[in-house]
Amino acid sequence: MTPLLAATTMDKLKDVPPRVWWLVGGGIVAFILFVVIIRKLMDGANKFILAAVIALALFIVGLQWVYERNEPAWATPAVDFLARFLPSKPKSAFPPPGKTPAPKPAGK
Numbered sequence: 001m002t003p004l005l006a007a008t009t010m011d012k013l014k015d016v017p018p019r020v021w022w023l024v025g026g027g028i029v030a031f032i033l034f035v036v037i038i039r040k041l042m043d044g045a046n047k048f049i050l051a052a053v054i055a056l057a058l059f060i061v062g063l064q065w066v067y068e069r070n071e072p073a074w075a076t077p078a079v080d081f082l083a084r085f086l087p088s089k090p091k092s093a094f095p096p097p098g099k100t101p102a103p104k105p106a107g108k
Helices: 002-014 018-044 047-068 073-083
Strands: none
Touching: 018 047, 047 073
16 A cells, blocks of 8 residues: 555656746745844844844735735735725726636626
8 A cells, every 4th residue: 555655646746847846945945044044143133123123024024915915825814804904905997917807697
């Protein structure tokens, strides 16, 4: 059973495009760099200033999610709650470039 499962898993991994592996690798490298930089900053920087910079960055990302409504799925409940109080981007009557509207039913 195990060799059969391993073979199907390897077949599935072979079907993943190389671009995905580059993005995953880049994400891992970015996370490692982030941790190293934060640890270096924690040694010599004022902790309150560092916390304020991180809080400001999170605040800006959160407001952008509420305004554009392009949040990840896990953040949707919180963004839905905040969207009641904060402004959101007006919806356009025209679809974005490259998007075609859904066809209307012929019978109506």
